């Protein structure tokens with residue numbers, strides 16, 4: 001049986017983390033935005049945007065679809081790669097949780113393909129995209145728990161504030 005990765009919770013800014021892969025809460029343009037995306041491009045430097053532009057000019061002419069993931073350089077960040085994924089926008093009328101789960105699963109798949117051992121995630125979709133934190137945390141923990149992706153041994157959720165940390169802590173305990 002393949003060992004499942006250890007899940008670790010950290011309170012902080014994902015751009016200050018050291019890990020093989022940092023996951024970006026991107027949008028499908030891959031060309032930057034606010035929140036995690038803005039911080040990653042700001043601190044990671046122009047190399048990341050340049051790699052994203054190359055992706056738009058090649059495989060992802062129409063952008064990266066929601067629920068998928070793609071890797072670039074991590075520029076000046078303390079990581080080997082950034083994996084960009086596009087979370088779904090929260091909808092009160094439509095269940096998009098499979099797409100949110102797919103973001104975690106696909107990001108881990110791409111990270112494992114790159115040989116990553118440590119992967120840091122933000123709480124995807126729970127900022128600008130409006131997903132309720134408690135549900136976002138449950139989906140995140142469930143998706144990662146279900147995925148055994150060697151050589152990934154550690155999945156770290158990097159939570160920006162006390163509230164997000166508390167919701168992930170509850171989801172982990174459940």
Ligand code: AR6
Nearest residue numbers: 013014025027033034035036037039125126127128129160
């Ligand atoms: N480190 C860790 N977590 C953070 C950081 C940070 N530096 N900054 C914010 N958060 P968001 P989304 C938390 O909005 O909801 C962008 O414009 C934040 O408190 O970054 O997936 C993209 O270009 C929240 O809990 O991502 C897209 O258009 C979580 O990270 C759109 O936002 C995610 O917030 C994506 O929206």
